Amino acid sequence: MPKKVPYLDEQSIERDAAALLAEFQQARGVVITRQVPIEDIVEKHLKLGIEFDDMHRLLNHPRSDVFGFEPDILGAMYIDERRIVIDESLDPEKNPSMEGRYRFTLAHEGGGHWRLHRHLFAKDPARVSLLNEPSVVCRSIRAKKSIEWQADFYASCLLMPLKLVMAAWEEMFPDRKPRVLQPRTPIDHPFVEVPRVESQVGGSRLLRD
Numbered sequence: 046m047p048k049k050v051p052y053l054d055e056q057s058i059e060r061d062a063a064a065l066l067a068e069f070q071q072a073r074g075v076v077i078t079r080q081v082p083i084e085d086i087v088e089k090h091l092k093l094g095i096e097f098d099d100m101h102r103l104l105n106h107p108r109s110d111v112f113g114f115e116p117d118i119l120g121a122m123y124i125d126e127r128r129i130v131i132d133e134s135l136d137p138e139k140n141p142s143m144e145g146r147y148r149f150t151l152a153h154e155g156g157g158h159w160r161l162h163r164h165l166f167a168k169d170p171a172r173v174s175l176l177n178e179p180s181v182v183c184r185s186i187r188a189k190k191s192i193e194w195q196a197d198f199y200a201s202c203l204l205m206p207l208k209l210v211m212a213a214w215e216e217m218f219p220d221r222k223p224r225v226l227q228p229r230t231p232i233d234h235p236f237v238e239v240p241r242v243e244s245q246v247g248g249s250r251l252l253r254d
Contacts, residue, residue: 050162050165050191050192050195052191053161053195055198058161058195058198058199058202059198059202059207061160061161061199062156062160062199062202062203062206063202063206063207065086065090065156065160065203066081066086066203066206068090069082069085069086069090072090073085073089073090077206077209078209078212079209081203081204081205081206081209083148083151083152083155083156083203083204084151086155086156086203087129087151087154087155087156091155091159092127093127093128093129093155093159094126094127094128094129095128095129095131095151095155096128096129096130096131097130097131097132097133097135097136098130098131098132098133099132099133100118100119100120100121100130100131100132100133101118101132103121103130104118104121106118118132119131119132119135119146119150120132120135120150120153120154121154122154122158122159124158124159124163124166125166129151129154129155131147131150131151131154135147135150148204149200149201149204152199152200152201152203152204153196153197153199153200154196156196156199156200156203157195157196157197157198157199157200157203158192158196160199161195161196161199162192162195162196
C-alpha cells in the first residue's frame with residue numbers, strides 16, 4: 046500500500062538540505078565551496094551503504110517498453126538496513142557519462158528519502174515478514190508522485206545549494222545585471238543576453254558568458 050506523504054513546502058525541504066550540508070561540514074571540519082561531496086555525505090556522515098545491482102532483475106520487474114534498454118527503476122532505499130541500491134547502469138566507474146545521474150540518484154535516495162521519509166517506513170509492522178523488500182523504489186514513471194517530487198527537490202537543493210549557486214553567479218557576473226539566455230528566435234526585451242557557455246558548480250552544469 047502506498048505511503049501517505051505529508052505535505053512539505055519548498056522552504057522546509059531547502060532548509061533541511063542546508064542543515065545536512067552544515068552538519069557534514071562541521072563534523073568533517075571542511076568548507077564546501079564547489080562540488081558537493083555527495084558520496085562522503087551519504088557513506089561517511091549518514092552511514093548508509095551504497096551498492097550497484099541490476100534493479101530489474103533484483104526486483105523481478107520487467108523493463109518497460111517505453112524505456113527500451115534504459116532502466117525505469119533507478120534505485121531503491123532499504124531503510125531498516127541503511128543501504129541504497131542503485132541500478133548498475135549508473136555506475137560512474139563503468140559509465141562515466143552517467144556520473145551526473147548517479148550523483149543525483151544518491152542525493153535523491155540518501156538525502157531526500159532518508160532525511161524526509163525514513164520515519165514513514167522504519168520498523169513498519171506490515172513489512173516485518175517480507176525479506177529484502179525495499180522501503181522505497183524509485184522509478185522514472187513515478188517522478189511526479191509527491192514522495193518522489195520531494196526527494197527530487199531535496200536532491201537539487203543538496204547538490205546545488207543556493208549560497209554556492211549565488212556565489213558562482215556573482216563570480217561570473219560581478220555587475221549583477223539581470224540576464225536571460227539567448228533565445229533561438231530573437232525577441233525584444235530589456236535584459237542583457239548572454240551566450241550559452243557551460244561551466245560546472247556542485248557537480249551540475251551552469252551557463253555563463
